Amino acid sequence: MKKLIILIFIFTACADLVNAQDKKSTWQLDNFMTFNWQIATPLSTDYLKETSVAGGNFEYRRFVKPNMSVGIGFSWNSFEQYIPPKVYEKPDGSQQLYTDFIHQVYTLPMYLNAHYYFGGGEKMKPYAGVGLGAQYSEQSAYYNIFVSEEDNWGFVARPEAGLLYKLNNYLGLHANVGFNYATNKNEAFKIDNLKHVYYGIGLYWNSY
């Protein structure tokens, strides 16, 4: 979480720097799409903790004011972690169970988003924003040749900060970092919510 705050601070600082350096921006965005590869680190649960590189993000944004856009987005992340064999014991000591597991969580947040863009230089346009919507998720525990699975829906909120880097009038690079909080619950797996920090890098396509 500290890293996320630091990164958001850097993005904001960068935005101020761009503002200061270039007050006469000519870079105009109307509406654009982004497609990112996403790395994510789960924060919410003991169920799994390993960072996942299996993820992606797609967004469509439309400017409603010179420095503000609204849009829709989809994201997906597939987390998994091997849990070595161990004995699980019921608190009263009456039952024990021994096995190893592969824990997996698949998340698919779908959301509406709004972003504010900090000024704009010739090449870079930093922004901060938030996405609000619903998250579909599947949680699975694989053991021996068996699997226990559950799926559910939750509310999702995704504050984030990012940077657009212009390559030409139509195409550019896109990087962002954010925090995904969803209310998905799974009592059997003792999951009260699903949270992860994500780091994305990809491309955007601008259409005037």
Added chain:
Amino acid sequence: MKPRFLLVVALLAVIVSCRKVPDTSELSNEQVVATDRDLSANFSSYSTYFISDTVSVVANDPKDTILTGALATQLVNAVKTNMNNRGYTPVARTANPDLGLRLTVIKDITRTAICGGWWDGWWGYYPPWYWGCYTCGGYYYPWCTSYTYTIGTSTLYIFDIKNQGPNHNLRALWGATAFGVFSTTNNQTNANLTENAINQAFSQSPYIKK
């Protein structure tokens, strides 16, 4: 706008299909071992036990009910070794043992049993195994859930013979269920898996001791 809409739909289809399938080769082939004890049992109050030299078998072939020979000996000896190490003495059936042990192997069978009352989610996963509903000597094992047997399961129970009730009803003091993939061709492999499971069942039940 229509092409964009189609693009979004296509991307959604890609996204939904993006769930990664885990590499389950990481998982151990060793059997999953579940144990359950009667909390009121005082295991140190028993001294002797009896276990048959044969193993009960539940299989697709109704005539195939007893496992004998080297494989049965291997499994029974694993139980005896653990019981002896915990301070109990093996005796003959006719010598009024304090405890009776029964080992059952279930192989290549598909059966669903639904009982109720056992599952309370304590360890965080839905158990896919049949925990009980096991009738032996008039005893009805009370902890049950549902399970479909498709491969190999073995059960080991310890019954209180010393304090048996009227009509020879026996109380189960402890039960172990081991389940997992079995070899379809190599019974020695299956016996080794079951022996490991028996050892694990005792290992995770240190309260069984004289």
